[in-house]
Amino acid sequence: MNDMEHRKTNDGKGRRLDGEEEEEEEDEDEGNGRGLDAWERAYADERSWESLQEDESGLLRPIDNKTIYHAQYRRRIRSLYSSTTTARIQKGLIRYLYIVVDLSRAASEMDFKPSRMAVVAKHIEAFIREFFDQNPLSQIGLVTIKDGLAQCLTDLGGSPDSHVKALMGKLECSGDSSLQNALDLVHGYLNQIPSYGHREVLILYSALSTCDPGDIMETIQECKKSKIRCSVIGLSAEIFICRHLCQETGGSYSVALDESHFKELLLEHAPPPPAIAEFAIANLIKMGFPQRAAEGVISICSCHKEAKVGGGYTCPRCKARVCDLPTECRICGLTLVSSPHLARSYHHLFPIPPFDEVSLSLLNNPHQRSSRACFGCQESLLIPGNKPTLCVACPKCKQHFCLDCDIYIHESLHNCPGCESFRHSKIVSVTEE
Amino acid sequence: MGRSAVMAPVPSKLYSDDVSLLVVLLDTNPFFWSTASLPFSKFLSHVLAFLNSILLINQLNQVVVIATGCNSCNFIFDSSSVPANPNLENGRMPALCSNLLQKLEEFVTGDEKLSKEVLAAGIGSSLLSGSLSMALCYIQRVFRTGPLHPQPRILCLQGSPDGPEQYVAVMNAIFSAQRSMVPIDSCVMGAQHSAFLQQASYITGGVYLKPQQLDGLFQYLSTVFATDLHSRRFLQLPKPAGVDFRASCFCHKNTIDMGYICSVCLSIFCKHHKKCSTCGSVFGQAQSDGNSATDRKRKTPET
Numbered sequence: 001m002n003d004m005e006h007r008k009t010n011d012g013k014g015r016r017l018d019g020e021e022e023e024e025e026e027d028e029d030e031g032n033g034r035g036l037d038a039w040e041r042a043y044a045d046e047r048s049w050e051s052l053q054e055d056e057s058g059l060l061r062p063i064d065n066k067t068i069y070h071a072q073y074r075r076r077i078r079s080l081y082s083s084t085t086t087a088r089i090q091k092g093l094i095r096y097l098y099i100v101v102d103l104s105r106a107a108s109e110m111d112f113k114p115s116r117m118a119v120v121a122k123h124i125e126a127f128i129r130e131f132f133d134q135n136p137l138s139q140i141g142l143v144t145i146k147d148g149l150a151q152c153l154t155d156l157g158g159s160p161d162s163h164v165k166a167l168m169g170k171l172e173c174s175g176d177s178s179l180q181n182a183l184d185l186v187h188g189y190l191n192q193i194p195s196y197g198h199r200e201v202l203i204l205y206s207a208l209s210t211c212d213p214g215d216i217m218e219t220i221q222e223c224k225k226s227k228i229r230c231s232v233i234g235l236s237a238e239i240f241i242c243r244h245l246c247q248e249t250g251g252s253y254s255v256a257l258d259e260s261h262f263k264e265l266l267l268e269h270a271p272p273p274p275a276i277a278e279f280a281i282a283n284l285i286k287m288g289f290p291q292r293a294a295e296g297v298i299s300i301c302s303c304h305k306e307a308k309v310g311g312g313y314t315c316p317r318c319k320a321r322v323c324d325l326p327t328e329c330r331i332c333g334l335t336l337v338s339s340p341h342l343a344r345s346y347h348h349l350f351p352i353p354p355f356d357e358v359s360l361s362l363l364n365n366p367h368q369r370s371s372r373a374c375f376g377c378q379e380s381l382l383i384p385g386n387k388p389t390l391c392v393a394c395p396k397c398k399q400h401f402c403l404d405c406d407i408y409i410h411e412s413l414h415n416c417p418g419c420e421s422f423r424h425s426k427i428v429s430v431t432e433e
Numbered sequence: 434m435g436r437s438a439v440m441a442p443v444p445s446k447l448y449s450d451d452v453s454l455l456v457v458l459l460d461t462n463p464f465f466w467s468t469a470s471l472p473f474s475k476f477l478s479h480v481l482a483f484l485n486s487i488l489l490i491n492q493l494n495q496v497v498v499i500a501t502g503c504n505s506c507n508f509i510f511d512s513s514s515v516p517a518n519p520n521l522e523n524g525r526m527p528a529l530c531s532n533l534l535q536k537l538e539e540f541v542t543g544d545e546k547l548s549k550e551v552l553a554a555g556i557g558s559s560l561l562s563g564s565l566s567m568a569l570c571y572i573q574r575v576f577r578t579g580p581l582h583p584q585p586r587i588l589c590l591q592g593s594p595d596g597p598e599q600y601v602a603v604m605n606a607i608f609s610a611q612r613s614m615v616p617i618d619s620c621v622m623g624a625q626h627s628a629f630l631q632q633a634s635y636i637t638g639g640v641y642l643k644p645q646q647l648d649g650l651f652q653y654l655s656t657v658f659a660t661d662l663h664s665r666r667f668l669q670l671p672k673p674a675g676v677d678f679r680a681s682c683f684c685h686k687n688t689i690d691m692g693y694i695c696s697v698c699l700s701i702f703c704k705h706h707k708k709c710s711t712c713g714s715v716f717g718q719a720q721s722d723g724n725s726a727t728d729r730k731r732k733t734p735e736t
Contacts, residue, residue: 093698137699196696197696280697283696283717284696286692287693288691289678289679289691290690291675291678292675334691339632340604340632342694342701346699347605376570376571378511378571379574404573405573412612413569413570413606420560420602421505421566422563423505
């Protein structure tokens with residue numbers, strides 16, 4: 001038995017190695033000789049028409065993108081959920097994130113249309129808005145790398161518009177890229193933030209090299225000591241130094257294949273990452289909850305230094321007027337938030353478990369009356385012919401939901417309608433624990 | 434509107450800006466209605482007349498009614514679904530009345546039965562978070578039908594007081610509604626203002642109203658809540674006098690305007706503590722692999 005297995009693995013390995021070599025040779029051939037673009041390869045090599053199928057009567061069955069998409073989404077949710085609950089890793093909710101944008105020569109490459117720099121800027125804007133939506137108490141700063149130097153574009157702040165405006169005004173690229181200068185700059189700034197905050201850097205790297213004034217390994221060790229979590233999203237190819245940086249500091253490294261993949265990778269950094277417990281010291285932060293002033297009140301606002309009519313907030317400590325929240329009072333320095341800002345982060349602390357797929361044998365059971373329609377949207381779960389389609393069920397309240405509701409509930413709503421609509425189930429779950 | 438010139442009606446021409454989908458969340462909590470100044474039957478007659486007027490304003494308008502009970506929530510009426518009795522015309526009186534009332538009665542008796550099995554803990558509030566979640570799932574389904582769909586909005590007819598154990602769920606629903614750009618209007622018929630609904634209407638851009646005279650409910654409903662989203666730009670609708678965004682501390686449930694926040698779990702305290710009661714982190718030191726048991730329970734301002 002062992003010999004057989006050994007032989008099999010050898011064969012497998014041998015074949016695999018051969019296969020890899022063949023693939024490499026093919027790639028080189030294409031790279032040198034034919035120079036096919038990805039869209040051309042879809043016709044020449046991948047033959048997308050062969051994945052169509054016919055059903056019993058000879059009609060074409062449409063490619064069911066929905067189930068593929070749903071299966072991908074479920075895999076992602078399962079991996080996220082299992083890693084957080086089994087390891088009891090808490091999430092870093094107060095984040096200080098620096099986004100480092102590479103504006104070197106490589107950013108003017110046009111493999112992303114119209115240029116890498118333009119694509120990056122567009123998606124950073126969407127990312128910043130999503131980031132503040134999910135992390136209202138966090139702050140972002142922008143740093144650019146140009147001509148081998150790193151410059152701070154905007155300081156750490158909580159207002160999305162100021163960051164976006166500053167970035168859009170400075171989109172020119174030239175020169176080399178220097179990873180060490182960027183890390184040194186960010187390290188200096190992040191050392192000044194309070195100890196309860198989580199320090200993060202997200203580097204959007206287009207270049208394939210880095211020109212550093214000193215030993216970058218030392219810089220990486222310093223970042224590791226200061227507990228800064230560095231992540232990199234590459235736009236060209238995988239680089240060893242980026243991989244090493246991310247491994248040392250506990251961040252994530254990924255390389256984007258195309259624009260939509262880049263967007264996906266970027267937005268993965270918006271929800272709070274699992275926080276490593278020793279990284280941030282737990283602290284009680286003093287915050288104020290200002291009341292909204294009545295509509296007709298006239299006062300001088302402390303952020304714009306001009307008289308404004310109504311609609312602002314009054315700092316509870318020094319009674320200065322501020323325009324919007326969350327912000328830091330300019331007069332007394334108190335952090336001002338409203339309770340919805342804190343509530344925005346509560347769903348990270350109380351996630352709903354992923355729903356289980358309902359096996360088709362259970363669905364065919366005539367006693368199961370509840371599976372006729374999705375509990376959330378009342379869409380029928382039966383396709384014509386009274387055959388049940390794929391649906392999912394909440395492990396706590398056992399209600400059935402369609403696939404689209406499953407995605408909506410886990411990505412946006414963060415409430416299970418079934419668990420919320422039955423008081424009995426709520427009390428059961430509390431007494432069980 | 435210029436619809437008369439079209440021979441075979443093309444749907445896109447009929448979909449003008451003011452087609453709306455109104456999802457009404459009806460509070461049926463018997464603990465509230467038994468002590469309310471307006472009897473439930475009179476209330477229903479106001480609401481039915483209002484729903485019918487919505488369906489008359491535009492032939493493509495859609496109305497969905499979800500009942501918010503004390504122990505359960507369920508869909509009661511959908512004007513776009515095929516009626517059980519083909520003799521009665523779709524969506525018009527008296528089909529609207531009889532279908533709706535019949536289903537509502539079934540729901541209320543079912544809800545009451547559930548009440549006998551359950552301990553009297555936290556009774557007095559209805560399951561607003563449940564019906565809001567169901568309404569939002571339904572609205573997402575409408576969004577999926579394609580580029581031509583009615584403009585959805587939610588109207589909460591709420592009388593029961595806010596249940597503090599639903600705080601996190603209600604806020605999740607509010608933020609999701611804000612992202613999908615679905616306004617939540619509120620008509621509060623109880624004795625006190627509802628902080629949840631004030632925040633909901635403020636954050637999502639809806640209208641909050643606490644009518645002073647419940648006998649004239651139909652007038653309030655038809656003048657304030659009947660207008661579609663497009664026309665609201667031209668109208669002066671009631672603005673709230675002030676929205677209370679202050680938080681309540683987890684230890685005493687008092688509303689505070691300055692407090693301390695745990696940096697790990699964002700729980701709110703009014704005084705300096707050595708240890709966070711929600712997540713167990715000790716303040717001022719690097720945390721260990723905290724208190725795992727407390728993570729699981731749904732920690733809300735009440736507990």
